[in-house]
Amino acid sequence: MSLDEASQPRLARGFRLRQDAARGRTVVLGPERVFEADETALATLALIDGERSVATIIDTLVAQYVAPRAEIAGDVLEMLADLVERGVVTS
């Protein structure tokens, strides 16, 4: 369950990303769980597919957002580690 830049995370079985039209947002749905995804989370979750490495995901986000790589890497790793701990993401 340790996660680093070489990991290839994906949503755990039973979790999926969905538009929530009634509330104008995107959510991650899981068993008895509804997580609201903010913009950063969404950008990351849209990229995880079990193939892309965390390093690739970070590089993609660095190209999209105006922020230093170290900062984005810190945010992404922290968020993914948290989601792994909650069982939403597997790596």
Next chain:
Amino acid sequence: MTPPSTQDPLALSLPESATPAPALRAAASVPPPLGLLAELTHRCPLRCPYCSNPIELARQAAELDTATWLRVFREAADLGVLQLHLSGGEPTLRRDLPDLVRGAAEAGLYTNLITSAVTLDAARVNALAEAGLDHVQISFQDADPASADRIGGYAGGHAKKLTAAAAIRAAGLPLTLNAVVHRQNLERLPEMIDLAVALGARRMEVAHVQYYGWALANRDALLPTRAQLDAATATIDSARTCLKGRLTIDYVVPDYHAARPKACMGGWASSVMVVAPTGRALPCHAAESLPNFDFPDVRTHSLAAIWNHSEAFNRYRGTAWMTGPCAGCPNAEIDWGGCRCQAHALTANASNTDPACALSPHHALLATALEHATTTHFTYREPGRPPAR
């Protein structure tokens, strides 16, 4: 059905957000429900003495047909429901279950099957997975097979559940193990957690019995002792720590040793709608026990009209209805005054403060009940045979 998660399907489940701000509740437009609990049938091979189905069980002939359920699912999705819980009774007794799952998935709903699993084999599991089922929750009555079969009132049931759980994992479906706990199985909570891990469940729900209907009739045989409760809390705490990232444990605490009630369903008609087998729409699955209610029928009313405008759904919404210690209480928007069904069951007035609250003038009833909890005898759930009490 396996009560407590369904009792509180989403209140448990919103660690991040999604519960509408209290201020919104008073506004003219009602925030839409997040979950629909579809009780497809009351029929069940098991006879759990704490079953959350009503004392008056619906007959098969009175059940909604396939087309009506499918329309209800589409209406629910349009209304803003994200998650559908297919429950019962035993939902797999409905032969149309794969069609219902397919229709719900097509409507965009997240589908969760809540089952005792004694009727599931690999072929049926695969058909459900193929139809688009997202998740399965199996109830276990105990970790010890003999005790489990005794509690469920169904010989050989535990072994069938183990087989079904393996078939579910083999089909790649995620699994939650639900354990309803009480005085006669709490000693084996650690073994039940081990069982969840061994079966490959990623989530476990440990829920103390909620006392109305069948469970109230069996209260003397089910109420846990304070020592059991403290041991269970310690067990859950340490399991959560050492199983972090492997098993998520949701824990529904019991009322009878509490000083504050639970926010039943996250507040009356705030996030979940229940549809009973006969098509009656309810704000919680036990609400049929409440007198003087005219619960709307989904065969003649749209879900949107029921949710937004029916008297039954509006009666205990928000805080304006509160009387006694609840009125003006700083906790009013935290626990919403507790459970209406428990208030009715114990004080004969559904508008009273839930007696689980220490501020309720009826709170002493709970301590008295604990003193009387000495028998091990069960009155099993049986159709057409209301328990004597």
